Amino acid sequence: MAPIVILGSGLAGYTVAREFRKLDAATPLTVVTRDDGAVYSKPMLSNALAGGRSAAALASADAAGAAAQFNATVRAHREVTAIDTGARSVTLANGERLEYSQLVLALGADPIRVPLAGDAADAVMQVNDLADYARFLAAIEHATHVTILGAGLIGCEFANDLLASGRRVDVIDPAPWPLGRLVPERVGRAMAAKLGAAGVNLRLGTTAAAVERAGTRLRVQLAGGEAIDTDAVLSAIGLRPRTQLAQTTGLTVNRGIVVDRQLRTSAPGVFALGDCAEVEGQVLPFVMPLMNAARALAKTLAGQPTDVRYPAMPVVVKTPAAPLAVSPPATWAQGNWHFEEGADGSLAATFVDAQGGLLGFALLGGAPATRQALTRRLPAVLD
Template identity: 60%
Template structure:
């Protein structure tokens, strides 16, 4: 009796990497990817530093759905959404009520941009970039414009700010935090990052929040909670992502911040798994490339009937801000220790150490990034 297909919902890095790794281990089992968009494969992290190098949406696309289906010998159903999951019958429901059976189901649903509850008739003009179609919309909106404002001074906000400034736009960044990358960097690191980005023309409005966005002819007028008024051509929101959990929750799958899974990436149902931006692995949501790659390799082995626990080594994050080279390996939120800072004109070396001197995390900026490889070997694994 032939095996029912392995069904993957989502065609981002997580979904495609699982398919690719599984195909290395099993050349015969049918794989079906269900994609809400075009289903093509591309590097999503590239979207936040593509404008300065003139990359078009088409040039970012590595392969369309047809080519990916041919390469991996699988079926890709693009522009199709799963409307329901039925764990009891091991099937998913597609538009028009079609039922698709699965032997194993992988949820690689990704995450949605968080939207601020703002007032004003210009709210619907706020852009966010979470996929290639969004990037195309941003490129279209930027034509003939010069002034861009970004909501959010986190990792993605700073990456877009750097990219837009180098591409020749006047860039402002608004954030309620006192400094950029407030969740990733200690104070000295955030200050250093701010100064380096200001040096290429970026203006920061920190310790304040946007309250209202209004349309003024072809521009947008922002009112901040400190009373300041800003007029801008394009408004980009980059304040974070929220895992997509609604589909799983409706199917009775346990959710918290993300879809709750074990170290084998298994949900409470034996044949349903989740990974990537939508998954919460033993309390951790890890929306970065390296965790996805490690998770996909482990899950592929499990799907090929070699049960495998996912192990995450130390996984430093490279922030794509050329004006301020930055590598961060944030300590575990529950880690006990303190930051030890070394500052110079050209860099900041911040080590988060326990009371007995054990390295638990670091933030390296500027010339201090030269030490990233040496320090990475001293870091504990995220998950053994």
């Protein structure tokens, strides 16, 4: 019998494998991945520099270890270029065909690149997997100053981590405050003040227009004419679900690969989860949603069709200089933000609807118990 085939060895792919093996020890399982198949937790990439951790130290197992752990065949460094949903097979870049009984797309997301002018535009780095992290680490070995494009979650985390590793950091973002899409203005400005006080040089309300070589260093030209001389530039603008393979296969794609609550794509026997998927209209590129999706999908693959359920899933932003937990409301139109400053300097923003129901929060500082108490009051994201 053809194996269940999982495309992708990130948290989504390997969590499905792990959860499936808890239910079914025997059905053949194959993981195909274009990276090296190492097992690692991606969130660690943006808080490992300060601890001096190498890429190898972040991997808990290599492809062979993963194969043993999940009783699976792991085909590393293999890119899938086509899917034939009629014949139930995938084609690899080397022309090899693999048949599947059920197929799981766990393909992740691509970093968004902004068009930049300048002869060093191609020197701008991004960190979205372990290999990127290894390259970035090598590139900044002697760097004393790093410039980050984007003050979102990942940009702020890297800024804090680079700072803690003893480097100077500039962060450029067109928005007036960091994490603009996740937090209201007052929290964003308080976050900016804390990061600034810690030493991060936030340059908000502007964009990078070009990156040029300046001797052995780089020069980032800002839209307003100012320039920053720096040793390395990291782009953290955002991520876009990897949908191309699904699209050329003819699967329904919107912002992500469209799936229903059983993670079913528009083709029979083909499922998707993680950063590449749009589950009931929602693209949630975080760990908690994919863990919940993986548990439900494992049951479905094992013959017990199961809907995914998302509880409230706040994200803890890994910025020790400005600890933030956030659960943004699904829509900002039906409610209002309320603010409360704690005696400990914390700032709690709660988003409450007309009936007094809590729909979201942003908590800057404060005790984990406060976060837990607020989380318990939130509605489920998918019930």
